[in-house]
Amino acid sequence: MSYQLTIEPLGQTVEVEEGQTILDAALRAGIYLPHACCHGLCATCKVQVLEGEVDHGVASTFALMDFERDENKCLACCAIPQSDVVIEAEIDEDVDAQNLPVRDYTGKVIRLENLTPTVKGLWIELEQDIEFQAGQYVDLHLPEGIGGRAFSLANPPSTGKVVELNIRIVPGGKATTYVHESMQVGEEVRISGPYGRFFVRKSAEVPLIFMAGGSGLSSPRSMILDLLAEGFSLPITLLYGQRSMAELYYHQEFLALAASHPNFTYVPALSAEPEGSSWQGFRGFVHDAAIAHFNNDFRGNKAYLCGPPLMVEACIGSLMKGRLFERDIYTEKFISAADAQQVRSPLFRAL
Amino acid sequence: MDTQVTKKKLGLKERYKLLTRDLGWETTFHSREEVFPYVHYEGIKIHDWDKWEDPFRLTMDAYWKYQAEKERKFYAIIDAHAQNNGHLNLTDAHYLTAIKIFLQAITPGEYCAHKGFARVGREFGGVGTQVACQMQSLDEVRHAQTQIHAMSNYNKFYQGFHAFSDQRDRIWYTSVARSFFDDALSSGPFEFMIAIGFSFEYVLTNLLFVPFMSGAAYNGDMATVTFGFSAQSDEARHMTLGLECIKFMLEQDPANLPIVQKWIDKWFWRGLRILALVGTMMDYMLPKRVMSWKEAFDIYGIENGGALFNDLARYGVRAPKGWGDAAAAIDHMSHQLMLGLYQWSFGTAFHGWIPSDDEMEWLSAKYPDSFDKYYRPRWEHIKKLAAAGTPFKNYGLAKLCQTCQLPCVFTEPGDPTLICHREIDYKGEKYHFCSDGCKEIFENEPEKYIQAWLPMPQLFQEPLKGDLGAWMNYVSLVDGQDNGDFDGSQDQINFDKWRGMATSNK
Ligand SMILES: Cc1cc2nc3c(=O)[nH]c(=O)nc-3n(C[C@H](O)[C@H](O)[C@H](O)COP(=O)(O)OP(=O)(O)OC[C@H]3O[C@@H](n4cnc5c(N)ncnc54)[C@H](O)[C@@H]3O)c2cc1C
Ligand code: FES
Ligand SMILES: [Fe+2]
Ligand SMILES: [Fe+2]
Numbered sequence: 001m002s003y004q005l006t007i008e009p010l011g012q013t014v015e016v017e018e019g020q021t022i023l024d025a026a027l028r029a030g031i032y033l034p035h036a037c038c039h040g041l042c043a044t045c046k047v048q049v050l051e052g053e054v055d056h057g058v059a060s061t062f063a064l065m066d067f068e069r070d071e072n073k074c075l076a077c078c079a080i081p082q083s084d085v086v087i088e089a090e091i092d093e094d095v096d097a098q099n100l101p102v103r104d105y106t107g108k109v110i111r112l113e114n115l116t117p118t119v120k121g122l123w124i125e126l127e128q129d130i131e132f133q134a135g136q137y138v139d140l141h142l143p144e145g146i147g148g149r150a151f152s153l154a155n156p157p158s159t160g161k162v163v164e165l166n167i168r169i170v171p172g173g174k175a176t177t178y179v180h181e182s183m184q185v186g187e188e189v190r191i192s193g194p195y196g197r198f199f200v201r202k203s204a205e206v207p208l209i210f211m212a213g214g215s216g217l218s219s220p221r222s223m224i225l226d227l228l229a230e231g232f233s234l235p236i237t238l239l240y241g242q243r244s245m246a247e248l249y250y251h252q253e254f255l256a257l258a259a260s261h262p263n264f265t266y267v268p269a270l271s272a273e274p275e276g277s278s279w280q281g282f283r284g285f286v287h288d289a290a291i292a293h294f295n296n297d298f299r300g301n302k303a304y305l306c307g308p309p310l311m312v313e314a315c316i317g318s319l320m321k322g323r324l325f326e327r328d329i330y331t332e333k334f335i336s337a338a339d340a341q342q343v344r345s346p347l348f349r350a351l
Numbered sequence: 352m353d354t355q356v357t358k359k360k361l362g363l364k365e366r367y368k369l370l371t372r373d374l375g376w377e378t379t380f381h382s383r384e385e386v387f388p389y390v391h392y393e394g395i396k397i398h399d400w401d402k403w404e405d406p407f408r409l410t411m412d413a414y415w416k417y418q419a420e421k422e423r424k425f426y427a428i429i430d431a432h433a434q435n436n437g438h439l440n441l442t443d444a445h446y447l448t449a450i451k452i453f454l455q456a457i458t459p460g461e462y463c464a465h466k467g468f469a470r471v472g473r474e475f476g477g478v479g480t481q482v483a484c485q486m487q488s489l490d491e492v493r494h495a496q497t498q499i500h501a502m503s504n505y506n507k508f509y510q511g512f513h514a515f516s517d518q519r520d521r522i523w524y525t526s527v528a529r530s531f532f533d534d535a536l537s538s539g540p541f542e543f544m545i546a547i548g549f550s551f552e553y554v555l556t557n558l559l560f561v562p563f564m565s566g567a568a569y570n571g572d573m574a575t576v577t578f579g580f581s582a583q584s585d586e587a588r589h590m591t592l593g594l595e596c597i598k599f600m601l602e603q604d605p606a607n608l609p610i611v612q613k614w615i616d617k618w619f620w621r622g623l624r625i626l627a628l629v630g631t632m633m634d635y636m637l638p639k640r641v642m643s644w645k646e647a648f649d650i651y652g653i654e655n656g657g658a659l660f661n662d663l664a665r666y667g668v669r670a671p672k673g674w675g676d677a678a679a680a681i682d683h684m685s686h687q688l689m690l691g692l693y694q695w696s697f698g699t700a701f702h703g704w705i706p707s708d709d710e711m712e713w714l715s716a717k718y719p720d721s722f723d724k725y726y727r728p729r730w731e732h733i734k735k736l737a738a739a740g741t742p743f744k745n746y747g748l749a750k751l752c753q754t755c756q757l758p759c760v761f762t763e764p765g766d767p768t769l770i771c772h773r774e775i776d777y778k779g780e781k782y783h784f785c786s787d788g789c790k791e792i793f794e795n796e797p798e799k800y801i802q803a804w805l806p807m808p809q810l811f812q813e814p815l816k817g818d819l820g821a822w823m824n825y826v827s828l829v830d831g832q833d834n835g836d837f838d839g840s841q842d843q844i845n846f847d848k849w850r851g852m853a854t855s856n857k
Contacts, residue, residue, distance in 0.1 A: 031760045036582075036591075040583065041580070041583045041586075042586055043587060044587040044591075060580050060583070061424065062421055062424065062425075062581050062584040063583075063584045065417070065420045065421070066422065069419060083579075259621065283554075317664070317665045320666055321606070321666070325602050343656055344662065345655065345659035345661070346590070347659060347662040347663065348662060
């Protein structure tokens with residue numbers, strides 16, 4: 001049986017499975033709670049329980065003392081909810097987060113289009129409007145026992161009932177193969193969402209850099225369309241990497257946007273375009289394009305990175321060497337089952 | 352009835368800001384440079400102290416409340432341990448060798464850390480930093496005290512505990528840890544943070560405390576386990592302080608990178624030398640073993656350290672220079688140092704012994720590439736000599752490394768049969784080193800290390816003038832009681848007798 005866990009001051013609610021810890025549930029839902037040892041020893045993950053019951057598990061009596069248990073504190077890394085629970089954690093409120101509720105939606109496929117040889121555009125008309133922040137993703141539920149997979153919304157929030165997903169085929173991948181080969185217009189689909197904390201920190205009022213690779217264009221596209229539509233006037237730069245011209249979907253759209261919006265700069269980069277083709281733009285990886293375009297100095301910006309883990313990692317390294325650091329970098333990694341989780345140190349919180 | 356309007360609670364960040372705002376006043380009598388004179392001379396450039404975050408945001412009153420409660424709990428357990436003859440629940444009295452080394456070499460380091468953090472808390476600008484350093488300073492003095500108190504019960508019954516502070520200052524195998532802390536204490540504030548806050552608290556702490564504490568748990572030493580838990584609840588704050596400091600330096604100015612890199616290289620190597628002592632303890636001294644030193648290094652060194660250096664690479668930091676040499680030395684370090692400790696066991700304030708057949712089996716299994724080939728034959732030979740009544744003792748004195756102060760017992764990176772020696776002539780004097788790592792550290796700051804106090808040369812100076820008996824008095828070592836073979840020692844005889852009384856009707 002599962003319980004609801006509400007995390008204050010975010011006000012966000014997530015599901016907790018039987019036997020799952022508060023920390024695990026929060027991290028899986030994309031909510032960072034401070035933690036270090038994960039074994040009830042260091043007390044880094046201490047949180048206040050406002051409502052509900054928890055089992056303290058293996059919490060050390062030195063890391064969580066008796067008087068703290070009496071005050072309803074718990075260690076998130078080993079506390080297991082025994083009822084619906086509300087906690088208050090040491091997280092800074094994010095003024096740009098709208099904390100929109102996650103809902104289940106049903107809809108119909110209204111359009112399918114090959115955007116490139118490997119990316120399929122999928123348009124779904126939902127039975128009701130979905131409210132989300134540009135940059136967030138949904139879980140797409142597929143039949144034949146495939147289950148749910150994460151895909152970012154490629155449309156801006158203003159399109160109401162109609163949502164767009166751009167789905168790259170993964171060799172041997174069940175869900176993406178289904179979308180590419182079996183899905184039909186008119187078919188009924190279910191999505192749930194919106195999920196994720198990848199959205200523009202508009203309140204910071206600084207110039208924005210977007211770096212997208214592969215199918216990672218979806219979120220930045222939604223974010224940029226949203227920003228331009230509402231008249232955001234600071235500089236926006238999109239660095240967009242694909243292998244070749246054939247893969248460079250929405251290229252014309254961004255050229256047109258750049259022409260009509262003086263504050264929007266578009267920098268496409270191709271990493272495997274055949275030698276001697278008609279391509280006049282940058283050749284190489286997206287992080288190299290960024291270094292060249294910004295002359296290796298990213299200070300004063302906020303950067304939003306979206307795409308495959310390797311690309312995101314390369315971009316983080318380049319940004320940091322160009323003096324933009326964790327507090328100004330936001331990422332969405334398109335992780336699939338094939339990406340083994342790398343062991344990370346506690347040096348960075350969320351990067 | 353009126354409903355009460357609930358005021359929106361302040362966020363933690365705001366609350367902390369309000370609680371600490373009066374600590375960060377603008378100085379008017381003197382310039383900031385005069386008030387904080389030490390933050391500049393190391394060459395580290397800082398532009399904005401507010402960027403150094405203290406993510407814990409713990410206030411002083413909350414801190415007192417927690418620590419007081421920890422003390423209460425700790426002493427309740429320690430008292431119970433003493434009253435229930437906890438010292439007879441050990442697997443064997445030779446386990447205490449590990450604890451003697453800990454008390455002589457490591458506990459005084461806690462005290463040094465306390466002094467160091469008190470100092471840098473004053474020297475750094477920035478309120479969050481000052482508060483965090485002050486708390487760590489208090490934590491460290493508490494660690495030193497609780498460790499001494501936890502082990503004081505053993506002092507009532509066993510040898511070698513009575514003079515740990517003299518031995519810390521004066522004896523030879525503890526000087527690796529003493530010189531590490533002396534070096535850190537006499538560095539500038541930022542280097543101190545890399546030495547203790549980063550290298551010691553993050554890179555080394557798991558390798559040091561986890562083996563000792565789990566060794567204690569495996570061998571029935573509840574006193575040590577208890578201070579381990581009590582100290583571990585402070586560790587996250589310490590580790591965070593070190594990590595925040597290194598990030599802060601790297602983010603403040605690109606000119607800081609080469610300075611930080613040099614410190615990382617230096618303090619990694621110095622830390623590895625302390626770990627030789629820990630590795631020896633793990634592989635040879637615990638009656639019931641937890642894991643081998645090599646296994647511990649694979650998990651905490653290669654895996655966790657590797658993850659850290661991967662992350663630091665984003666700033667342009669590379670893995671410490673000695674990383675490769677360290678990995679190559681892991682198969683050999685503990686064996687080489689143990690052979691040293693055995694042959695000079697007349698000069699150690701703990702007992703030595705030849706590993707049993709069982710223990711040698713375990714060592715071969717844990718070190719398939721090195722033990723049977725290089726070290727078993729030596730122990731077999733030593734065993735033969737002991738059986739013939741002519742035990743192998745080396746009455747010559749060890750040559751100490753000028754930097755790490757361990758005897759030069761380690762071998763060349765590529766050849767485990769050749770002792771590694773390095774030498775430098777500096778201002779008409781010859782200096783000796785155990786490794787390239789230690790030699791390079793000297794070369795970077797020769798004027799610092801020529802002042803190093805080394806225990807072996809001291810023996811030949813006033814007032815000892817080479818008299819071994821006088822030296823034993825000087826280091827508070829009682830010959831025939833604290834030192835020599837465990838077999839036949841008072842520790843062994845008493846433990847067996849008392850345990851017999853405690854577990855039978857005799
Ligand atoms: C937040 C988020 C947003 C995303 N947004 C998008 C988007 O907008 N567009 C997009 O195209 N993609 C996006 N992705 C990636 C997308 O979710 C994956 O590509 C998708 O889940 C793959 O599903 P699949 O069923 O096709 O592949 P799966 O069957 O899940 O497997 C993927 C690959 O891994 C292999 N594999 C499976 N299990 C293992 C295993 N245990 N070990 C090793 N290999 C294994 C498979 O053979 C296959 O090659 C996003 C991912 C995340 C996390
Ligand atoms: S993360 Fe260390 S106690 Fe929970
Ligand atoms: Fe400590
Ligand atoms: Fe050395």
